Amino acid sequence: MSDAPLRRRGGRRRKTPGNASGAGGSAGGAQGASAWGPEGGVEEGGGPDADPIGVVREIALRRMEQRECSRGELIDYLVRRRGCEQRAADEVLDRLEAVGLVDDERFAAMWAESRRRSRGLSASAIAQELRARRVNDAIIADTLAAFDQAGESAAALELARSKARTMRGLDRRVAYRRLAGVLTRRGYGPSVSVDAVNRALDELTGG
Template sequence: MRKLRARSLSVSEARQMLRGHELDSATIDEVIEDFGRRGYLDDAALAEVLVTSGVERKGQGRVALSRALAQRGIPREVIDLALDELPDDDDERALEFARSKARSLARLDHDTALRRLMGQLSRRGYNGSTAMKAAKTALQEATFGRGTSGVRFVDSD
């Protein structure tokens, strides 16, 4: 109960925590079933909260969200249902994140800025094509109106 007060647990995490207290499997199953009936353990509700948090606070894409839920021991079918509830706006979220980072990378040469921004987007779980499109668009917007280098050639005639 103390663990549940500190942080919501998946059924898998609760089972693992109870094993650490050297309980037999029948007792563990009873506790898990009781906690499920009381609403203390609900993988679907936990997945929904984690997906919402990952999208709103961390700007994560589907890949990162799926990985995070799987690491918490949430079953694949529950993960798929939670991700199906997401609007199909990975492209928009990736572009929004890329825009927020592109301004700080605009001082770098284009290839370096693109590589770094792609890495940041990939770590947040955006697939390669989504990350590339968002990074290119954001960098183009950040550098629009200024030359690609600081070098100017002046005619001295």
């Protein structure tokens, strides 16, 4: 038997799974997950070492470039759809509100004007849409205060006139039912609808 000293096989120690990243890697991963919420999922701005506030701000601004949003809609988008942390989203939106980039009063006024002009919606129908877009009731009430009864009646009449033009030749009772149904679906009350429909049909037939 040889007296030569035994040599260890292989010149380097084998790494076991998990040694490559080390304790620091695990801590970094945990920090990243905390920054981005339970899903950990945002793509813009890099990986878990990116500044969470900066990345959330980038996501919010990109969303706002696509369309006008209320603060509530942006919160839903950032937290529920993009997995951002609620605290980071609130901080970013506070800053954007401070510089006027997020403004629910402006959003509500623009929405109300657009929906009344394009679809002839009543104040109550517009209020429902604004609630669905997470605008609070106080802002909705202030926005719709400008829609007085005279304005509501005028909008209903304009809608009835535009629809009545497509009903020439119809029996008046049939046209009346159809027009009343249109105005009801747009949120107008019975008294406003009845007056608008009768006036529109009278103008159509010269009655």
